[in-house]
Amino acid sequence: MIGKIGKFILNFIVAILLILSVLPFILMVLAAFQHTQTLDFKIRWDALTFDNFATLFQYHGFGSAMLLSASVVVIACVMNIIVCSLAAYGFTFKRFPGSEAMFWIYMATMMVPRQVTVIAMFVLFNKLGILGTTISLALPAIDAFGVFLVRQFMQGIPESLLEAAKIDGATDWMIFRKIILPLVKPVLTALTVFTFLATWNDFLWPLVSLGSDESQTVTLAISKLQGAFLTEYGLVMAGTTIAFSVPFIAYVLLQRQFVEGVAASGIKG
Amino acid sequence: MTKPQNLTFKERVDRASGILYVLPSFSILCLIAVVPIIYTAYLSFTTYDVFSAPVPNGVENYRQLLHDENFRLALLNTVIFTALTVPFQTIIPMILADQLVRSDHPKLSGFVRSTLFIPVVASLILVGMVWQYMLAANGGTFNEMLHFFHLISDDYNINFLGTRTGALFAVAFVSIWKHIGYFLVIFYAGVQDIPRERYEAARVDGANRVQQFIHITMPGLRPITFLVVILGTIWSFQVFDLVYSMTGGGPAGGTTTIVISIFEEGFKNMQMGYASAISMFLFVCVVGISVAQQLIYKRIEK
Numbered sequence: 240m241i242g243k244i245g246k247f248i249l250n251f252i253v254a255i256l257l258i259l260s261v262l263p264f265i266l267m268v269l270a271a272f273q274h275t276q277t278l279d280f281k282i283r284w285d286a287l288t289f290d291n292f293a294t295l296f297q298y299h300g301f302g303s304a305m306l307l308s309a310s311v312v313v314i315a316c317v318m319n320i321i322v323c324s325l326a327a328y329g330f331t332f333k334r335f336p337g338s339e340a341m342f343w344i345y346m347a348t349m350m351v352p353r354q355v356t357v358i359a360m361f362v363l364f365n366k367l368g369i370l371g372t373t374i375s376l377a378l379p380a381i382d383a384f385g386v387f388l389v390r391q392f393m394q395g396i397p398e399s400l401l402e403a404a405k406i407d408g409a410t411d412w413m414i415f416r417k418i419i420l421p422l423v424k425p426v427l428t429a430l431t432v433f434t435f436l437a438t439w440n441d442f443l444w445p446l447v448s449l450g451s452d453e454s455q456t457v458t459l460a461i462s463k464l465q466g467a468f469l470t471e472y473g474l475v476m477a478g479t480t481i482a483f484s485v486p487f488i489a490y491v492l493l494q495r496q497f498v499e500g501v502a503a504s505g506i507k508g
Numbered sequence: 509m510t511k512p513q514n515l516t517f518k519e520r521v522d523r524a525s526g527i528l529y530v531l532p533s534f535s536i537l538c539l540i541a542v543v544p545i546i547y548t549a550y551l552s553f554t555t556y557d558v559f560s561a562p563v564p565n566g567v568e569n570y571r572q573l574l575h576d577e578n579f580r581l582a583l584l585n586t587v588i589f590t591a592l593t594v595p596f597q598t599i600i601p602m603i604l605a606d607q608l609v610r611s612d613h614p615k616l617s618g619f620v621r622s623t624l625f626i627p628v629v630a631s632l633i634l635v636g637m638v639w640q641y642m643l644a645a646n647g648g649t650f651n652e653m654l655h656f657f658h659l660i661s662d663d664y665n666i667n668f669l670g671t672r673t674g675a676l677f678a679v680a681f682v683s684i685w686k687h688i689g690y691f692l693v694i695f696y697a698g699v700q701d702i703p704r705e706r707y708e709a710a711r712v713d714g715a716n717r718v719q720q721f722i723h724i725t726m727p728g729l730r731p732i733t734f735l736v737v738i739l740g741t742i743w744s745f746q747v748f749d750l751v752y753s754m755t756g757g758g759p760a761g762g763t764t765t766i767v768i769s770i771f772e773e774g775f776k777n778m779q780m781g782y783a784s785a786i787s788m789f790l791f792v793c794v795v796g797i798s799v800a801q802q803l804i805y806k807r808i809e810k
Binding site (some may be wrong): 245249257259260262263264266267269270305318321322323325326328329330332333334335336337338341344345348350351352355356357358359360361362363366378379381382383386392403409415428429436439440441442443447458460461462465472479483486487489490494497498501502 | 514520522523524525526527528529530532533536537539540541543544545546547551555557560577599600601604606620621622623625626628629630631632633634635638639640641642646647689690693694696697702716718733736742746748749751753757770774775780784787788790791794795798
């Protein structure tokens with residue numbers, strides 16, 4: 240009874256959801272290649288142009304913005320992989336005095352949203368004289384969640400493996416580098432994807448810490464375009480297209496890792 | 509864990525060296541989370557404009573908070589926004605995940621999942637900008653579509669973002685749109701963990717798809733649903749980027765949220781002390797939601 244009609248309605252809704260989820264991006268790309276003041280379906284094929292992109296790179300500093308965003312992302316990812324895997328190793332296999340208390344602090348920091356501490360971070364980083372530096376933009380990418388994620392994975396490694404290596408004369412550092420790191424590679428990939436997405440798309444922290452500074456990240460650059468060129472749809476959409484293309488291409492290439500990263504966040508609860 | 513007393517000196521040194529591995533991340537966490545939250549708490553009891561040193565003023569900021577109409581509006585907007593988004597971004601992905609996992613066409617369901625995930629990878633700021641243009645009164649996609657199908661007259665445009673209620677609904681809608689793919693992936697993993705035999709048995713007993721969903725999928729997903737609701741609520745309380753790019757908090761404060769007011773008080777009005785008090789309020793909300801989660805979760809588990 241409900242079967243056929245229900246199935247039809249459901250498929251219809253899924254179809255609408257599918258269209259809705261890609262439509263804005265299609266319109267965005269179409270507008271980016273035109274001189275237009277509307278966002279509509281009228282495509283003038285003869286008027287397609289790269290002008291908008293050229294303007295962005297020539298007059299609106301998109302080249303340097305992309306460079307800054309890219310450096311922030313690379314620093315954040317490398318730093319996160321290193322410090323999270325180190326800490327996870329310490330917590331999993333060392334159980335040093337005070338490790339439980341420390342772990343409790345890690346748990347507690349997960350409850351502190353960035354939006355809450357943005358003011359204090361602004362003031363502190365300003366006092367430390369690192370406000371607005373590339374490294375300071377990457378720092379907030381580090382969080383306890385990464386440590387949890389990697390630790391979860393390391394707990395599956397039998398301790399006998401480490402003991403065997405120790406008997407063979409391997410030092411701690413060698414065990415970490417040669418045995419542990421290769422084994423946790425899959426989770427490090429997921430962590431990288433997560434860090435990459437969060438850092439590339441971050442907005443509030445760059446907005447606050449770069450302010451009216453010359454340097455800007457891609458998200459900051461496009462938001463400034465929006466303020467200045469409310470009616471130049473084509474130009475603004477070219478900016479959003481650039482901001483979107485990087486994570487989108489990464490997603491197309493690394494779909495499995497993106498999905499695994501999100502599914503892993505289900506562990507959080 | 510073995511008692512430290514039974515360890516040789518060498519083993520103790522070995523264990524203690526563990527702290528060296530933890531130290532890098534611990535110091536960064538102190539710098540970006542532990543110290544800032546303590547400092548925020550301190551600043552919330554001061555008057556501070558960045559240019560001169562913070563002046564302690566007792567609970568003045570919190571007293572101001574109680575009487576601030578703008579803050580009350582921001583809180584109300586945030587609560588309404590949360591109430592609008594959380595149910596939809598929980599229920600839609602849940603039903604979808606059930607359908608997709610149990611679909612007879614695995615390729616097709618993979619395609620649906622991948623496509624719905626595309627909005628997730630885009631930044632909220634650009635999503636907000638594109639939707640702002642699509643919803644624009646003049647030449648916006650939605651008005652054009654309504655004209656095309658003759659649902660409204662050609663010389664009339666709906667100003668979706670121009671009214672307070674309309675703007676709040678629009679922002680909530682885009683937020684749901686953005687998060688469906690994310691929660692779908694989490695639910696998808698959850699449905700896959702439900703034993704297939706349960707559905708088989710239910711089918712043999714004559715239960716239809718809706719009954720199977722209500723009696724097998726929903727109870728099976730309970731812990732994950734709980735996580736999604738909590739995560740969704742916390743995110744909604746922190747909404748900023750989307751509002752900033754779609755409406756800037758307007759019109760007339762119609763979409764001003766808690767974080768928008770932190771930003772405005774702190775970085776536009778240079779009332780860092782007051783903004784810190786709002787931040788502490790948000791912090792207490794988020795911790796409260798997380799703690800409530802733990803308590804309720806334990807009760808559910810029993």
